[in-house]
Amino acid sequence: xxxxxxxxxxxxxxxxxxxxxxxxxxxxxxxxxxxxxxxxxxxxxxxxxxxxxxxxxxxxxxxxxxxxxxxxxxxxxxxxxxxxxxxxxxxxxxxxxxxxxxxxxxxxxxxxxxxxxxxxxxxxxxxxxxxxxxxxxxxxxxxxxxxxxxxxxxxxxxxxxxxxxxxxxxxxxxxxxxxxxxxxxxxxxxxxxxxxxxxxxxxxxxxxxxxxxxxxxxxxxxxxxxxxxxxxxxxxxxxxxxxxxxxxxxxxxxxxxxxxxxxxxxxxxxxxxxxxxxxxxxxxxxxxxxxxxxxxxxxxxxxxxxxxxxxxxxxxxxxxxxxxxxxxxxxxxxxxxxxxxxxxxxx
Numbered sequence: 001x002x003x004x005x006x007x008x009x010x011x012x013x014x015x016x017x018x019x020x021x022x023x024x025x026x027x028x029x030x031x032x033x034x035x036x037x038x039x040x041x042x043x044x045x046x047x048x049x050x051x052x053x054x055x056x057x058x059x060x061x062x063x064x065x066x067x068x069x070x071x072x073x074x075x076x077x078x079x080x081x082x083x084x085x086x087x088x089x090x091x092x093x094x095x096x097x098x099x100x101x102x103x104x105x106x107x108x109x110x111x112x113x114x115x116x117x118x119x120x121x122x123x124x125x126x127x128x129x130x131x132x133x134x135x136x137x138x139x140x141x142x143x144x145x146x147x148x149x150x151x152x153x154x155x156x157x158x159x160x161x162x163x164x165x166x167x168x169x170x171x172x173x174x175x176x177x178x179x180x181x182x183x184x185x186x187x188x189x190x191x192x193x194x195x196x197x198x199x200x201x202x203x204x205x206x207x208x209x210x211x212x213x214x215x216x217x218x219x220x221x222x223x224x225x226x227x228x229x230x231x232x233x234x235x236x237x238x239x240x241x242x243x244x245x246x247x248x249x250x251x252x253x254x255x256x257x258x259x260x261x262x263x264x265x266x267x268x269x270x271x272x273x274x275x276x277x278x279x280x281x282x283x284x285x286x287x288x289x290x291x292x293x294x295x296x297x298x299x300x301x302x303x304x305x306x307x308x309x310x311x312x313x314x315x316x317x318x319x320x321x322x323x324x325x326x327x328x329x330x331x332x333x334x335x336x337x338x339x340x341x342x343x344x345x346x347x
Contacts, residue, residue: 043070304330
């Protein structure tokens with residue numbers, strides 16, 4: 001009521017802006033942003049945008065779906081020329097206000113209006129709060145976007161769950177995670193891709209630190225019995241299809257060649273490992289007995305390769321002990337297998 005009394009018909013926009021800025025805290029650097037709800041949901045986190053900008057140093061870059069300017073902001077001071085455009089006049093006005101170091105115009109992404117620039121695009125994946133998973137249903141449609149800019153250097157931000165093989169993409173697919181959660185994929189055209197690289201996993205921390213791995217690295221790993229530890233690779237590594245490459249880098253191997261869990265006698269620095277206490281053929285009864293014997297009262301349950309819902313299984317185990325343990329349920333060959341482990345241990 002006090003806001004309405006003081007600011008009149010501007011009070012709605014003011015309240016919405018304050019609430020959106022609070023939600024943006026931790027995602028977008030700074031507190032100056034003008035936003036819409038949909039734009040904030042799709043906006044690239046600043047840490048990820050800055051990482052992408054490092055691959056575009058001293059280039060002329062045109063973000064053809066700039067929205068409110070999250071990617072533009074990271075490019076200013078890194079790229080030689082920063083141009084943004086969007087079909088939405090509200091978002092272009094916001095972008096011009098949010099990123100004064102960029103040139104922002106209103107334009108249709110499917111009607112090229114720049115020459116000699118690297119094209120950056122982020123097709124909208126939401127409509128009415130719902131996600132779109134079909135590349136042809138994005139705005140603008142991904143196939144149309146790629147056709148329009150064929151032959152040009154282009155980087156397209158996409159959802160990590162899209163089937164990129166169906167696009168017959170001829171460049172690099174980079175899967176990016178931030179603070180343990182997979183955030184996006186980026187399609188890099190051949191002129192922007194790493195030498196000999198078709199797949200890349202980039203794992204970022206909230207402070208901007210991180211590491212990368214690509215399919216240009218070796219993927220030769222041994223076939224052995226489980227080691228002392230189980231390692232669950234970062235989701236970006238799994239989505240990028242680089243589990244074997246990651247294992248080869250760190251002297252690990254797979255529990256099963258079709259399952260992403262890794263095992264070894266050491267754990268990579270800074271990575272959470274699960275020290276194996278017991279391995280058994282999985283059945284609910286056998287697992288329940290083993291956890292009771294180990295005095296388990298709290299169990300973290302990780303599942304891959306077997307049809308088990310942890311939320312359904314956990315209460316049926318009727319745990320009453322004093323220890324906190326981790327249970328890894330997976331398949332080794334054709335055998336459903338349970339590993340009871342010490343949780344969160346590090347080598």
